[in-house]
Amino acid sequence: MNAYAQSVLDQLYQRFPTQKEFLQAATEIIDSLSLVFDRHPEYEKAGILERFVEPERQINFRVTWIDDAGKVQVNTGYRVQYSSAIGPYKGGLRFHPSVNNSIMKFLGLEQILKNSLTGMPIGGAKGGSDFDPKGKSDNEVMRFCQAFMNELYRHIGADTDVPAGDIGVGAREIGYLYGCYKKLANNNGCAITGRGVPYGGSLVRTEATGYGLIYFANEMLKTRKESFEGKRVVISGSGNVAIYANEKATKLGATVIAMSDSNGYIYDENGIDLAAVKRLKEVERKRISEYVKDHPAATYTEGCDKIWQIKCDIALPCATQNEINLDSAKALVKNGCICVCEGANMPTTLDAVKYLQDNKVLFGPAKAANAGGVATSALEMAQSAQRMYWTFEDVDKALEGIMKSIFKHCDDAANEYDCPGNYVIGANIAGFKRVAESMLAYGIY
Numbered sequence: 001m002n003a004y005a006q007s008v009l010d011q012l013y014q015r016f017p018t019q020k021e022f023l024q025a026a027t028e029i030i031d032s033l034s035l036v037f038d039r040h041p042e043y044e045k046a047g048i049l050e051r052f053v054e055p056e057r058q059i060n061f062r063v064t065w066i067d068d069a070g071k072v073q074v075n076t077g078y079r080v081q082y083s084s085a086i087g088p089y090k091g092g093l094r095f096h097p098s099v100n101n102s103i104m105k106f107l108g109l110e111q112i113l114k115n116s117l118t119g120m121p122i123g124g125a126k127g128g129s130d131f132d133p134k135g136k137s138d139n140e141v142m143r144f145c146q147a148f149m150n151e152l153y154r155h156i157g158a159d160t161d162v163p164a165g166d167i168g169v170g171a172r173e174i175g176y177l178y179g180c181y182k183k184l185a186n187n188n189g190c191a192i193t194g195r196g197v198p199y200g201g202s203l204v205r206t207e208a209t210g211y212g213l214i215y216f217a218n219e220m221l222k223t224r225k226e227s228f229e230g231k232r233v234v235i236s237g238s239g240n241v242a243i244y245a246n247e248k249a250t251k252l253g254a255t256v257i258a259m260s261d262s263n264g265y266i267y268d269e270n271g272i273d274l275a276a277v278k279r280l281k282e283v284e285r286k287r288i289s290e291y292v293k294d295h296p297a298a299t300y301t302e303g304c305d306k307i308w309q310i311k312c313d314i315a316l317p318c319a320t321q322n323e324i325n326l327d328s329a330k331a332l333v334k335n336g337c338i339c340v341c342e343g344a345n346m347p348t349t350l351d352a353v354k355y356l357q358d359n360k361v362l363f364g365p366a367k368a369a370n371a372g373g374v375a376t377s378a379l380e381m382a383q384s385a386q387r388m389y390w391t392f393e394d395v396d397k398a399l400e401g402i403m404k405s406i407f408k409h410c411d412d413a414a415n416e417y418d419c420p421g422n423y424v425i426g427a428n429i430a431g432f433k434r435v436a437e438s439m440l441a442y443g444i445y
C-alpha cells in the first residue's frame, strides 16, 4: 500500500480500536485509494485523506420519551455530519438497537463516496438511534420521533443537512419526524427526504433503492451478455430495499426464490408471492415466518445465514452489514452464482468480497449499487426547490440514467487504474476524486 495511505489507516486503527465496522469500511476505501495517492502527491501535501476520514461534526444526544406504560425511556441519538465538501450533509437515519458510533461512522464514510458517485451536489452524513421501533405502538414511535427531532431540528435544514430513512425508519417514522421538524423550525423546506407525496415527497423514492440496485446489476450483467431473464435470485431482508429489488427483478423476468427478516428466511421454489410479503411487512408489521401459513409450497428456516446456501444465479444482500461471510461466499461460488450486488450497506465481509472477485463473480459494491435511494432523495430536493412534482415515469427514467452513469464511472475508473471489472476500486476512486478536488479548491481550513 502507498506509504501515506498506510500511515493514515494505521492511525485510525490506533485511535479507534473498538470501532470495527468503521475500520472495516475505512480499510476497504483506503486500500482502493492507495492507487490514487501514488499518482496524486498533491493530495498528501494538502492532508486530504486525514481530513476525509475525520467527520466534520458529530452530534450525540439524549432522547427522553415516555412509553405506553408511563415509564420514562432514554435512548441515544446520533448525527454524524461527515463531509459537506460537495453539498449539504445528506444521509439516512437508522433506528436499530445495534446503532453506535462505529456503525454511524462507517455508514457516514460510505455515504460521502456514494453521494459523490450520484453526480449530484450532496455531502455525506448518517444518523439514528439505538431505539427499536419493533414491538412499539404507533403512539410510542410518534413520541420517540418527536423527542428525537426536539434536538435534531436545530442541526438540519434544506441547505445544511437533509436526513432520510434507513433501517427502522420508513414512511411512518419520516411522517412523524418531518411533522415535528416543520413545527419546531417553522419551516417547510426539504429538510428531510422520503416524505409522503402529499406533503412534498417524490414519486419513486419508495421504490428507488431496490429499482436502482437492479438497474446497476443489469449493467454489470450486460458486460457478460447476461440479463435477469430466467435467473433464480435470492434476496435477504424483506424491508424497503428488498421488496422493491424483488419487484424490479421479477419485472425483468427473474424468479425470486428466497427472502428473509432478522429471524429467518422463506424459500418458495415457484417464486415468492411479493404481494403477500408487502402485506406482512409494510402493512401488518409481522414476521416473515407467517408467510408459510398460506403458502404451503414454501418453507421457513429459522436463522439468516443459511440463505446463501440456496442455489441461485444472482444474490442480492438487502438486510444489513456483514451478512455474507467467507463461508457464504464459498457456497455461492460452489452453487454457480454469477453476480452478487449489494443493496444493504457493507453486507459482505472483506474476505468474502475478495473470494467472490477472485472467482470471477460480478460484484457490485453498495456505495454504487444502492445509490439509487439517495439519488432519488436528491431529485426530491430538486422538485421541492422548484415547487414542482415530476411524474413517476420522469423520476424513474432519471433514476435509471443515474444508475447507468454510476456504473460507467466505476467501470471507467477501474480501467483507468488498471483493475478492469473491479467495481469496488472503481467506485471508491470515482467517488473520492470529486470530493478531493473540491477540498483542494477550498484550501486548508
Ligand code: NDP
Pocket: 165, 166, 167, 168, 169, 170, 209, 237, 238, 239, 240, 241, 242, 260, 261, 262, 263, 304, 318, 319, 320, 321, 343, 344, 345, 370, 371, 373, 374
Ligand atoms: P428496513 O428497515 O425497511 O428493512 C430491513 C430489513 O433487514 C428487514 O427485513 C430486517 O428484518 C432486516 N434486518 C435488519 N437488521 C438485521 C440484522 N441485524 N440481521 C438480519 N436482518 C436484519 O430497511 P431498508 O430496507 O431501508 O435497509 C436495508 C439495508 O439497505 C440497510 O443496510 C440500509 O442501510 C440499506 N440502504 C437503504 C436505503 C434506503 O433508501 N432505505 C438506501 C441505501 C441503502 P426485521 O424486520 O426482522 O428487522
Ligand code: 2IT
Pocket: 090, 091, 092, 093, 111, 114, 162, 163, 164, 165, 166, 193, 345, 370, 371, 373, 374, 375, 377
Ligand atoms: O444508505 C443510504 O443511502 C440511505 N439510507 C438513503 C439516504 C438518503 O438520504 O436518501
